Amino acid sequence: MTSTQTAPSGSPIIVVTGLIKQFGRFAALRGVDASFDAGRLYAILGDNGAGKTTLLRTLAGLNRPTRGSVSMLGSKDLRKVCQQYGYMAHPSLLYDEMSGMENLRYFARLYGIADDQRCAAAIRAVKLDPELARPVGQYSQGMRQRMSLARALLHDPAILLLDEPFSNVDVRSAREMVGLLKQMRDGGKTIFVVTHQATLLEGAADEFVWMEAGQIVDRTPGLHRPGESPVPGQSPASSTEAR
Amino acid sequence: MKKVFPILCVVTAVLLSYALYQALEVAPTEATMGDVQRIFYYHVPSAWTAFLLFTINLVASVIYLFRRSVKADIVALVSAEVGVVFCTVVLVTGPIWARPVWGIWWTWDMRLTSTLIMWLIYVSYLMLRRFSSSGQTAMLAATLSVFGALCVPFVYFSIWFFRTQHPSPVIGGGGSLDPRMGRVLLINWLAFLFFAFVVCWSRYRLEVVKREVEEAQAMEDLALPRSAR
Amino acid sequence: MSLTRATLAKDLRLEWRSKDAINSMLFFALLVVVIFSFSFDPTAEESRHIAGGLVWVAFLFAAVVALNQTWARELRNQVLDAYRVSPAPANALFLAKAFGNFIFVIVLEALMTPLFIIFYNLRALGPAWQLPIVGALGTWALVVNGTFFAAMSLRTRSREIMLPLLLFPISIPAVLAMVEATSSILTGEYSAKFWIVLLAAYDVVFTTGCLFLFEIVLNAE
Numbered sequence: 001m002t003s004t005q006t007a008p009s010g011s012p013i014i015v016v017t018g019l020i021k022q023f024g025r026f027a028a029l030r031g032v033d034a035s036f037d038a039g040r041l042y043a044i045l046g047d048n049g050a051g052k053t054t055l056l057r058t059l060a061g062l063n064r065p066t067r068g069s070v071s072m073l074g075s076k077d078l079r080k081v082c083q084q085y086g087y088m089a090h091p092s093l094l095y096d097e098m099s100g101m102e103n104l105r106y107f108a109r110l111y112g113i114a115d116d117q118r119c120a121a122a123i124r125a126v127k128l129d130p131e132l133a134r135p136v137g138q139y140s141q142g143m144r145q146r147m148s149l150a151r152a153l154l155h156d157p158a159i160l161l162l163d164e165p166f167s168n169v170d171v172r173s174a175r176e177m178v179g180l181l182k183q184m185r186d187g188g189k190t191i192f193v194v195t196h197q198a199t200l201l202e203g204a205a206d207e208f209v210w211m212e213a214g215q216i217v218d219r220t221p222g223l224h225r226p227g228e229s230p231v232p233g234q235s236p237a238s239s240t241e242a243r
Numbered sequence: 244m245k246k247v248f249p250i251l252c253v254v255t256a257v258l259l260s261y262a263l264y265q266a267l268e269v270a271p272t273e274a275t276m277g278d279v280q281r282i283f284y285y286h287v288p289s290a291w292t293a294f295l296l297f298t299i300n301l302v303a304s305v306i307y308l309f310r311r312s313v314k315a316d317i318v319a320l321v322s323a324e325v326g327v328v329f330c331t332v333v334l335v336t337g338p339i340w341a342r343p344v345w346g347i348w349w350t351w352d353m354r355l356t357s358t359l360i361m362w363l364i365y366v367s368y369l370m371l372r373r374f375s376s377s378g379q380t381a382m383l384a385a386t387l388s389v390f391g392a393l394c395v396p397f398v399y400f401s402i403w404f405f406r407t408q409h410p411s412p413v414i415g416g417g418g419s420l421d422p423r424m425g426r427v428l429l430i431n432w433l434a435f436l437f438f439a440f441v442v443c444w445s446r447y448r449l450e451v452v453k454r455e456v457e458e459a460q461a462m463e464d465l466a467l468p469r470s471a472r
Numbered sequence: 473m474s475l476t477r478a479t480l481a482k483d484l485r486l487e488w489r490s491k492d493a494i495n496s497m498l499f500f501a502l503l504v505v506v507i508f509s510f511s512f513d514p515t516a517e518e519s520r521h522i523a524g525g526l527v528w529v530a531f532l533f534a535a536v537v538a539l540n541q542t543w544a545r546e547l548r549n550q551v552l553d554a555y556r557v558s559p560a561p562a563n564a565l566f567l568a569k570a571f572g573n574f575i576f577v578i579v580l581e582a583l584m585t586p587l588f589i590i591f592y593n594l595r596a597l598g599p600a601w602q603l604p605i606v607g608a609l610g611t612w613a614l615v616v617n618g619t620f621f622a623a624m625s626l627r628t629r630s631r632e633i634m635l636p637l638l639l640f641p642i643s644i645p646a647v648l649a650m651v652e653a654t655s656s657i658l659t660g661e662y663s664a665k666f667w668i669v670l671l672a673a674y675d676v677v678f679t680t681g682c683l684f685l686f687e688i689v690l691n692a693e
Contacts (some may be wrong), residue, residue, distance in 0.1 A: 023378055027461035060557050064691075082559050093554040095482075095545070097489050109478045110558035151554065308688070363641040370637050374628040379692040383624050386685045390617075390642055393681050397645035397674050404666050405648060 013038040013159065013190050014059065018068035021054050021214075028054040030214035032068070036192075038158075041185040043201045044194045046211035052194040053090070053163055055211070059192070060087040060161050072159070083111065085159040086152035090167065092144050093151060096137030100147045101130050104154055111155040122150040127176065142173035149177065153184075160184070160191045166200055178204050198223055248444070255437040262427075262434035270427040282340045283424075288432035289332040290358065292439050296326030297365065304388035307381060313454070316381040319388060321446045323368055325439055330362045356402045357395075364391040475560055479568035484575075486545060493541040494576070501534045501584045509591040519592050524655030527588055528647060532614065534584070535577045536636050539618035542569055543626050552690075562687035570619040570682075577611050597660030606657070606664065609671040610650035616675065617642055620682045623689050646674050 012035040021029040029051045036042060044052050057063045059070055061078030075081045087093075094103045104119040113119075120130040126146040136147060145165055152160060160181075166174040174197070182204050185191050193201060198208065202223045210218040210225060218225055266284035273280035303319035306312060337355060338348040349355065368391065372384050487493060508526055512519065546552040555565060588594060596603065618639050625634035653667035 022458065022461050024376070025457050025461050030462065062553055062556060079559070082557055085557070087553070087557045089550055089553055091550045093549055093551050095486060095551060096549065097486050098482075106478060106482050107554060107558070109475060110555060110560040112559070360641065360644050363644070367637050367641045371624070371628065371634070374630060374634055376627060376629065379627045382688055382692040383627060386624070386689060387638065389685065390678075390681060393677055394642050394645065397670065397677075401645040401648045401670060404670070405652065 011038055012036060013073060015071045016055075016059075016068070017071075019055075019058065019065050019070065020067040021051075021058060021063055022066040027066075028214055029058065029065075032214070032216055034209070034216055034219075036190065038190050039185065039188050040206040041181060041191045041201075041204060042193065042207050042209055043198060043205040044192060044209045044211060045196075045198050050211040051214040052211050054214075056087075056161050056163050056192060056194050060085065062087075083155060084157055085161055086155065086157040088148050088152040088160070088162045088165060090164045092136065092148045094136045094144070094148060097135050099133050099135055100128060100139075100150070101132075103136060103147070104151060107151050108154055113155060119154065122154045123147070125153060126150045126180065141168040142170055145169050146173070146177065149180075158189060160189055162192065163194045164196065165193060166195060166197050174200050248441075251437070251441055251444075255434070255441050258430075258434040258437050262431040265427045265430050270424055271421060273424075276344050279340060279343050282336050284427055284431045286333060286336040286340060287428060288435040289329045289336070291432055292435045293326050293329035293333060293358075293361075295436075296322040296329065296439065296443075297361065300326060300365075300368075301388055301392045304385040307385045308389070313381075316385070317447055317450045317454075319381075319385065320372065320450065321443050323365055323372075323388075324446065325443050327362065327365050327369060329435075329439065330358065330365065333358055334362060351402075351406070353402050353406055357398050360398045360402075361391075361395075364394065473564070475564040476568045476571070479565060480571050483545070483568065483572045487572075487576075493538065494579075497534060497537055497576075497580060498583065500537055501530070501580050502587070504530045504533055505584055505587045505591065520594065520597075520658055521655060523588070523592055523594055523658055524651045524653075526592075527585070527654060528610065528650045530584060530588075531577070531581055531611070532643075532647065534580050535573075535611070535614050535618060536639070538573060538576050538580070539615070539622045539639075540632050540635055542573055542619055542622045547626065556691065562690045563683050565690070566619065566623075566682065566686040569623075570616050573615045573619055574612060577615055578608070581607060581611065594658065596658050598657040598664065600657065602657050602664055602668065603654070605668060606650060606653045606671070609668065609675055610646065610653075612675050613646040613650070613671060613678065614639075614643060616679050616682055620686060620689070623686070627689075627692055646671060649674065 014036040016032050016034045016036075019029050019032040020027065028049075032051075032055060044055065046052050054063060058065055059072070061070075061082065069076055070078065072078060073081050073084055094100075095106075098106075100123055101116075101119060104122060105116065108115065108119050123130040126149050128143060128146055128150065136144060139147065145168075149162070149165060152162070162181075165177060169177070178200055181191055181193070185206075193205070195201065201208075206221070208220050208223055208225075209216055210220070262284070266281055270281065270284065272278060299322040300319050303315045303322065307315040307319060337358075341350065342348050368384060368387050371387055372380050375383050508530055512522065512526060543552070546555070618635070621638040621642075622635050624638060625631040628634045649667040649671045653664040653671065656662040656664040656667065
């Protein structure tokens with residue numbers, strides 16, 4: 001089992017060039033060029049249909065780019081570095097009928113880990129109880145999101161790709177999760193958070209990445225963006241998916 | 244280059260009419276079957292053309308699996324579509340011929356049955372293409388095409404053995420072909436090949452344009468500012 | 473291989489807990505046997521000749537219902553994505569699913585067969601020891617392609633109907649072989665050897681094909 005190979009803080013860990021992703025007639029990403037540095041917490045913001053989730057899934061190797069490329073830790077073949085990133089999606093990516101520990105034990109096997117201690121440690125890291133026998137399907141939304149985060153953390157990846165980790169989570173749990181993310185960032189991990197609740201990350205995120213219509217339109221150190229309403233996701237603009 | 248296509252169309256039309264004339268007038272009437280035998284000049288060339296197109300489909304699919312070339316995918320699509328049409332012609336003209344000659348519409352004859360199964364496999368291929376979400380179609384279809392090809396020897400052997408177990412109506416076969424008939428057959432096949440090529444080519448160009456339009460539309464949609472939508 | 477075992481164990485445990493698939497399928501299989509018994513007079517002398525076909529068509533229906541469930545659990549909460557981002561090889565997943573389905577369908581067949589024997593008063597006139605071999609080879613032929621095409625139809629609209637549309641044409645030679653082998657053994661009129669060899673070859677070729685191409689299908693987004 002490899003431990004995280006942490007790139008020196010400050011050097012680019014992910015480089016995206018000319019990324020285009022088309023779903024049939026619909027282009028979800030239309031030319032994204034960006035580079036992201038190691039050891040930072042990025043918040044990816046934008047309206048529905050701006051391409052946030054597609055970008056994250058492409059970084060995770062779940063979407064094949066129509067054109068352009070993603071290079072992670074210097075490798076363009078994401079399968080080769082898949083030990084190095086953890087992915088958390090909007091759905092839980094867990095089996096509802098199994099307990100948290102049983103779930104993690106199975107997912108650990110996928111990464112070649114057969115060590116209950118590490119699973120338990122991952123569960124404790126998100127402030128849940130590894131002894132909990134209840135199936136994940138009966139968890140509250142907040143608990144399920146945290147268990148889902150534990151699954152993404154299991155193999156101690158250098159990069160975390162998180163899609164809407166705070167949705168349907170009460171404010172207190174969400175703040176706890178943000179604290180946890182900050183802690184992990186300070187521990188050297190690079191973290192990407194796609195979210196609608198940007199205010200939660202104010203003061204925690206190192207950089208806010210603004211997406212619009214399949215492109216990155218702005219990158220700001222703070223949540224305030226000149227000439228724009230400060231809270232995204234509230235504008236009544238129609239979603240592209242609805243067309 | 245632009246002139247090639249209309250010229251080819253004209254050549255094909257002339258060839259087809261000539262072949263029709265040959266099949267209906269020039270070829271001798273078959274001694275026992277009579278005029279109904281003339282359907283043979285459509286049945287057999289269609290079958291050969293269909294199998295040629297299915298082979299092209301397999302080759303294009305394999306190329307697609309290795310190279311991910313969009314062109315190969317379009318060739319695979321086009322050859323399967325046109326191949327199914329020709330295969331349908333075979334399956335329709337077969338019984339029309341069989342009824343007066345053998346007294347039955349259908350028999351579980353080796354060639355008939357394997358043609359039917361090929362037809363079923365390629366129809367399911369086209370269904371898959373129709374129902375899969377875009378972006379994945381090409382890959383899935385190419386995989387299915389390979390599976391279809393793997394299936395061919397099994398179809399052949401199973402039906403061959405099936406036939407040896409079950410008695411079947413006697414099929415007038417064997418016997419050598421009248422050389423005049425053979426010549427007409429080849430002329431017809433040539434005409435059919437031209438015809439298939441012209442259809443495939445125009446279908447290919449249509450598909451290329453269709454995909455270009457789709458891509459341009461997708462790009463344009465996003466190029467517009469959000470307020471303009 | 474240990475990963476295949478872990479995945480298979482996980483699937484069996486989940487199935488044991490929810491029991492949704494096995495219960496509905498058992499009932500479905502019972503219905504199929506009963507309806508077939510009404511549709512084809514079981515007392516007729518020629519029932520022995522058509523029994524091979526009857527049994528396998530019934531199994532085929534039951535298997536399709538089972539195969540359609542294969543990936544349902546992986547789709548809920550998109551767990552399949554968790555598998556895809558992990559370094560685990562695609563074929564381990566495929567084999568686990570195929571073995572799982574095999575166990576599943578074999579259990580069904582084991583429960584349906586006595587019913588057929590009772591209703592149709594069946595007795596093998598040929599070498600009966602060949603029947604389990606035909607059963608195992610035939611079931612694997614259905615299940616290996618079925619698992620593959622079920623994964624393929626995940627990527628399509630109306631996926632439940634897509635599976636038989638893809639599976640049946642490719643399976644025709646295998647189905648022919650199973651039916652003919654079973655009929656030969658039941659009637660004792662022919663030797664089933666050719667069909668058993670054909671089935672074995674079919675299994676080998678298509679298992680290899682599936683293992684070569686599954687990764688492409690899994691990652692076709």
